[in-house]
Amino acid sequence: MSSLRAKIQDVFDEPACEQNRGKDAKARKKGCSKPLTPGAAAGGCAFDGAKIVLQPITDVAHLIHAPLACEGNSWDNRGAASSGPTLWRTSFTTDLAELDVVMGQGERKLFKAIREIKEAYGPPAIFVYPSCVTALIGDDIEAVCKRAAEKFGLPVVPVNAPGFVGSKNLGNKLAGEALLDHVIGTVEPDDAGPYDINILGEFNLSGEFWLVKPLLDRLGIRVRACIPGDARYFDIAGAHRARAAMMVCSTALINLARKMEQRWGIPFFEGSFYGITDTSEALRQISQLLVKKGADPEILGRTEALIAEEEAIAWKKLAAYRPRLEGKRVLLNTGGVKSWSVVHALMEIGIEIVGTSVKKSTVEDKERIKQILKDDNHMFEQMAPCELYAMLSEHKADIMLSGGRTQFIALKAKTPWLDINQERQHPYAGYDGMVELVRQIDLAIHNPIWRQVREPAPWxxxxxxxxxxxxxxxxxxxxxxxxxxxxxxxxxxxxx
Structure with missing residues (x-):
């Protein structure tokens, strides 16, 4: 537990966080999360956050050392997609019962489960996650994982992020620490080149990274590792030989990006693949970082040519939607990178933003929103369901973009709604993704059902x-x- 406490303290004292740099040493030790109210929903625990970050590594077996209920349903995993292995979707758990806890059988049961997975599936690695129960009873999963790795001849990675240590976001960062301590740098690739990059904090939701990767392929840029979306274990193990990195979701993995820069000299920047302008800027910054690390400067010219070609195609497709959507008002109830990147993307085609949530956004995210919207009057930390309903029922917005949990507020207010979070069914990244996002907004707003449901019933x-x-x-x-x-x-x- 002492090593876990030290790891948590290290994550709290994150020097790459702009907000942390403005605090004194005492304030940094308290972390960035607000104190949780007992009995109130906290939006996920550390165990949940760690599993979210690591489970999209598709060829790894993810073993939950806990009672059965801690595993839940792993099949969907927030919409992340795989181009190959499906092992990551299979639930593995030690299924601890009361008798196992009382008799101290947890470690023995964990070792047996690792052996069974190795014999039945033969994965390249096994990730082991303790929960609150197994952490509280003192099971030493690091010792068990080390012994199993020696016995069975494959990496067994302890992901020490039991739920009680903190929030989901803390679990995200502890998952990054597990990769740094046990995975990244353990394999030396024999094909490293000057155009290798890492993409960090990209989850490939609905397969949207597959809309971006062909652009990088056309520039001759190879994604050494996309962490975690559609990743493979050995790709991540050799990720330390990339020349540059792009951080998509800094809230989740900023510590991973910073420490990879410190240890292996991999420079990174934070960008977004949402929207035409942001996608183009991300491609430019990737090319510029590669040139600084020794790539041929001619890639800069090829990047500009690709951007000009793709932007022309995208704007031509979007021209058909502009007359139908210009001036339409959108309420965004999301967070993180989407709180500013989607705002920018929608404003490019003339859509008005009447409000955007910044509940899970960093200080840098909020500053970007202020620059885009020219003020902070449209930003809200959180809005109660009754306030959201009042805003929509009074027709202050033509559509709400949010996650599935608030869709029923929009439906009750008889207002169009579109899923923008991880459960969505359509990819919105890159140039083609922006066109798809606008198309879905157009379909939602102009769906004739809304005119019908707003009419009084015949009786x-x-x-x-x-x-x-x-x-x-x-x-x-x-x-x-x-x-x-x-x-x-x-x-x-x-x-x-």
Whole structure:
């Protein structure tokens, strides 16, 4: 536990975090998360955050050393996609019971589970995650993993992030520490080149990184490792030989990017593949970093040629949507990198942003929003469901972009809604992804169902030339039955 405590303290004292640099030593030790209210939902625990970051490594077996309920359903995993192995979707758990805890059988059961996975699946590595239960009873998973690795001849990686140590975001960073301590740098690739890069904090949701990778391929840039989206264990193990890195979600893995720069001299920048301008700028910065690290400067010219070609195609496709969407108002209830990158992307085609959540955004994210929107009046830390409902029901926004948890607020307010978070079904990254995002917004706003659901129901209308409709529910139901049997049609009713 002492090593875990030291690791957490190290993560809290993150020098690459702009907000941390402005604190004194005492304030940094408290971390960035707000104190949690007992009994209140905290948006995920550290165990959840670590598993989110590492499970998209597709050829690894992910073993949860915990009671059965800690594993849950691993099949969907927040929409991350794989181009090959599906082992990452299989649930592995030691399924600890009360008797195992009482009799101290946890470590023995863990060792047995590792052996069974090795014999049945033969993965390149096994990642082991303790939960609150196994951490509290004192199971030494690091010792078990070390012994199993020696016995079975494959890497067994302890991911020491039990849920009680902190928030989901802390778990993200502890997962990055596990990669640094046990994976990255353990394999020396024999094909390292001057155009190798790492993409950090990209989860390949709905396969959207596959819309970006062909652009890099055309420039001759090889993605040595995309961590974690559609990753392979040995790609990550050799990621230390990349020449440059792009950080997509700094909230999750800024510590990984900084320490890889310190240990192996891999410079990084934070960028986004959402929107035409941001995608182009990301390609430029990747090329510039590679040139600084020794690549041929001619790649800069090829990058500009590619950008000009792709932007022309994208703007031509978007021209058809501009008359239909220009001036439409969007409410964004998301966070992180999407709080500013999607804002920029939508404003490029004339959509007005009436508000954007910054609940999970870094200080740098908030500064970008201020620069894009020219003020901070449209930023809100969090908005209660009743406030969201009031804003939508008063027609202050034409559509809400958010995660699945708030979709029912929009539906109750009879307002179009589009999923922008990890459960979405469509990829929105890159030039083609931006066109798809705009197309989905257009389809949602102009769906005829919204005009129909906003109209009063026929039984709420005043019949033409008839007595006033009954007011009670029972009388209304009786009248509807009578009208049905009497052959009353819609033409018998007047305008609402």
């Amino acid at each position: 709420d209308c005043q019949p033409a030339g008839r007595e006033e409709l009954p007011s009670t529910k029972s009388e209304t139901a009786t009248l509807r039955v009578v009208q049905e049997f009497a052959g009353t049609t819609a033409d018998d009713f007047g305008e609402c």
